[in-house]
Amino acid sequence: MLKNMKISMKIGFGFFVIMLLAAGVAYLGSSGLIAVKDRVGKADDVNRLVKYILEVRRSEKNYILRQDQQHSDDVLAKLEEMRKQVRETKTKFTQDVNKIQMDDVATAVDDYANSFYEYLDIEVKQKEQEANMVRVARELEKIAIALRQNEKKEYTQLRTQNANEADLDDKLNKADAANRMIKWMLECRQDEKNFILRNDIVSSQQVTKNIKKIINQANDLKNHFTKEENKKMAQQIIVDAESYQKAFLTYNELNNGLNVNLEKMVEAARSVENTCGDARTDQKAKMLNEMNLSINLMLGGTIAIIVLGVFISFAIIRAITVPIDRITVIAKEISSGDLGHEVEIVQKDEIGQLADAFRNMKESMQEQAVVAQKISQGDLNIEVIPKSTKDVLGNALVAMIKNLQEQADVAQKISQGNLNIEVIPKSTKDVLGNALAAMTRNLQEQTGALKEAVNVLSSSTSEIATTVTQLAASVSETATSANETTTTVEEVRQTADLTSKKSKAVSEGAQKAQQISIDGKKATDEAIEGMGRIKIQMTSIAESIVILSEQSQAIGEIIATVDDIAEQANLLSVNASIEAVKAGEMGKGFSVVAQEIKDLAKQSKQGTKRVRAILNEIQRATGKAVMVTEEGSKTVEAGVKQAKQSGGAISTLTTSITEATQAAIQIAASSQQQLVGMDQVGTIMMDIKEACAQNDAGTRQLETAVQNLSELGQKLKQVMEWYKVTA
Missing domain, CATH: 1.10.287.950 (Methyl-accepting chemotaxis protein)
Incomplete structure (x- = not known):
């Protein structure tokens, strides 16, 4: 089929096939790149969720440490952004496993939000109990100080009255007892603050222990007091101590609730991070698979293009170069003077036309070679008939034979010693005529x-x-x-x-x-x-x-x-x-x-x-x-x-x-x-x-x-x- 096609048609056919395959490979590559871009976008969305949860955790810690309402508002605002991002990311996923992962993230975000709300409620209750503890502690300290002042006053009166040592010691002991209650109350406040700041169990136990000491000491004083006013003050100290103890226990229970909700928030945040990490790993794995598939398809297509291109190019080049090589060999033989080879190429394309022209040229050159051979042997008595008026070589041979005959006559006279002759050149380009004329003159x-x-x-x-x-x-x-x-x-x-x-x-x-x-x-x-x-x-x-x-x-x-x-x-x-x-x-x-x-x-x-x-x-x-x-x-x-x-x-x-x-x-x-x-x-x-x-x-x-x-x-x-x- 290629033998009878024009050369331009052969080259165009090969170029069309290669371009068609290249378009296929480009389509496969672009499809793979679009898929990879989609996976990268989904992975970025998942990374954005991880970034949001980290920012939520940071704002949460800032709120816990600084008690700044701005950080609490930041937590709630970022949780709402996370919900919105989860919904958008879920709509982009097409596989059920990824949608389930986004549902898990949404659930974890809701759990985190609920735990944070509960944490805020408990914190409000804690502040109420803390204020109650402060109020009760101050009231207890005030009563204990008043009780101590009463005992000191009575001690001064007894001393001015020269009372016995036993009564004086009793008053001093009761004043010391009031001092001890004040001291224990101050220690309770110190341990309370340590517990609030550090969540120290030892401090909590020490608060309970000191409260019991205050209650026992107040009961003992109540039993030893004779004045009704002092008994009422001792009873009020017992009531305040029990109120402080109740408020502290309530605060402790609320603190446990805070810890539980903190653990829930941490667990929810970790769940979000782990789920997003799984989704990101899944998207990365799928992205790598699609990249490998695209690379393999592009590589296979490229190899197919190269192989088919090489095959088509080889076929086209062979269909063109083999006849041209044959004609080139014949042309080299003709250029070296060998006119005995036959041009055996028969085709309908440009190379066939070139082969026909070579055959005609070889026949004409064979005829002219016979004439030139006779001239080379010194035979100038030959007749050359040109093929046409445009036969440059034939007409040139006729003129050359005539000139050679005239110049042979001149050379014969010179060889006889006759230098009294005149040679007239045919033209200024008549090299041999000009040379004979110059030689004669010289x-x-x-x-x-x-x-x-x-x-x-x-x-x-x-x-x-x-x-x-x-x-x-x-x-x-x-x-x-x-x-x-x-x-x-x-x-x-x-x-x-x-x-x-x-x-x-x-x-x-x-x-x-x-x-x-x-x-x-x-x-x-x-x-x-x-x-x-x-x-x-x-x-x-x-x-x-x-x-x-x-x-x-x-x-x-x-x-x-x-x-x-x-x-x-x-x-x-x-x-x-x-x-x-x-x-x-x-x-x-x-x-x-x-x-x-x-x-x-x-x-x-x-x-x-x-x-x-x-x-x-x-x-x-x-x-x-x-x-x-x-x-x-x-x-x-x-x-x-x-x-x-x-x-x-x-x-x-x-x-x-x-x-x-x-x-x-x-x-x-x-x-x-x-x-x-x-x-x-x-x-x-x-x-x-x-x-x-x-x-x-x-x-x-x-x-x-x-x-x-x-x-x-x-x-x-x-x-x-x-x-x-x-x-």
Whole structure:
């Protein structure tokens, strides 16, 4: 079927099939993406429910902690939003399992809302009971304080009446009992607050225990009171304590109800989270399944498109390329000159038409090849009949045969030595005609010029032969002079070599003397620097000794002061002894202290004498040291001066030696350069000598060549006389 279809129809059919399959794959992919998008939207709705329940829990905790009505309103508002979101999400689901999950979420939300409402109601009741407990506790405390005041008042009255101790103790005990009830009531309030804040069971038990203590203490006081007023106050304390106890127990029961509702809210919130988590997991799993299905379908469709496209492309390409390959092979054979292959392609499409054209072209080229073969064999007596007036190659062959015949006649005349002919080209593009015309003209011109050149060559060779003979004699003389010059240059080179060695030795000696002078200058500089350091150190020592002398004088003054203090201490001890004697028995201890002061003063005086003697010796030694350092400083200054003079002399000597050394180095370098120059001159003279020898040999060869050239000119003159050229 493909063989008889047009090529454009084949390509269009393959493209249509591939596009149809691509549209199918695109439909499958878009359907899968729409399904995945739907699953993602449902998963987002479920996530939104989880977000709502978390926000509800946060608002609930804020309300419990802060008791702010705004947070309570937020809880109720978000629960209503959750109900609305659950209804919307349920309408989007199509499977029963997901709808059931949304029903479970709605039920859990309702349970949470009911528990929260109950929590609020219980909290209102708790606040009522808490206010009742506060009111009763304050009333109880007020009565207990009044009872204590009554007992204290009665105690004061009995004491003024000088009552017996038993009655006074009884009043004190009753006042203490009232104090204990107040204390227990305060502890109840503290434990009550701990229970409310922390929900502590121990605090609750402690409240019950203290209330029982108050009731028992009030009953005991009631039995011991004699006044009716006090009995009524004790009875009122019992009533208030029982009321407080009842209110606290009611509060405790309500607190248990709060805890139950909190647990219900937590359970409902967890149920919402778990159910939403299951729904989200289900949607995610379905989304993944649909994604995998879409990917598999798209992948399968893509593979099918590729396989079918490859198959269709292969069939179409084969239907097109196989015949074209055959025609290409035949065209290559024809282009290489082989016209023996037959075109066996029979089709009704463009390739069949191309095959028919190739067959006609091959037959025409075979006929023209026969003509060209005869022309190549030199047979120009052939007749070519063009196929039509548009047969370019046939007409060109006819014109080519005619031109070749005319140009063959011209070439035959030239081969006979007749250059007196005129060649007229057919046109400016007649390469062969133009070449024959140019060749004829060039041959005529070159033949005339060659005749003249041969005549000139014959006369010139004689003159060259005479000149070459003279040149040979001159070259021999030059070679002899070059040998003598080479010998003289060798002698001069040996003299320069000896001069270079002597100047090199002088240069080395000068360099050593320069190094020694540099070392001497360096040593002198170091000696001057060392003398300078010694001078600085001697100056520092002198300054230190002067400071030491000043400090010694200061120590002497301090010793004189200490000596005066010792004298005064001694005088003070004598006065103290006198006063101790005057004091009698009470002054004995003071007398001992006075004696000790006297002994210490005596010891201080002796110590100052020894220090003064040592200090005098130090001052005498310091004076000697000052004199010695001054003499040393003068000696060092003289040494520095002499060292500087020696350094100047050595520096001058070093400069002179350095200049002499540089001159010797320059002489050595010049001698070395002269030696190198003489070596180069010797080499050049050897080259000149060899060149002279070569010139001598070349001149002799040139003489022989000139003789040969003279003989060749005679022969050329005879050859040129054969050509016929118009003058």
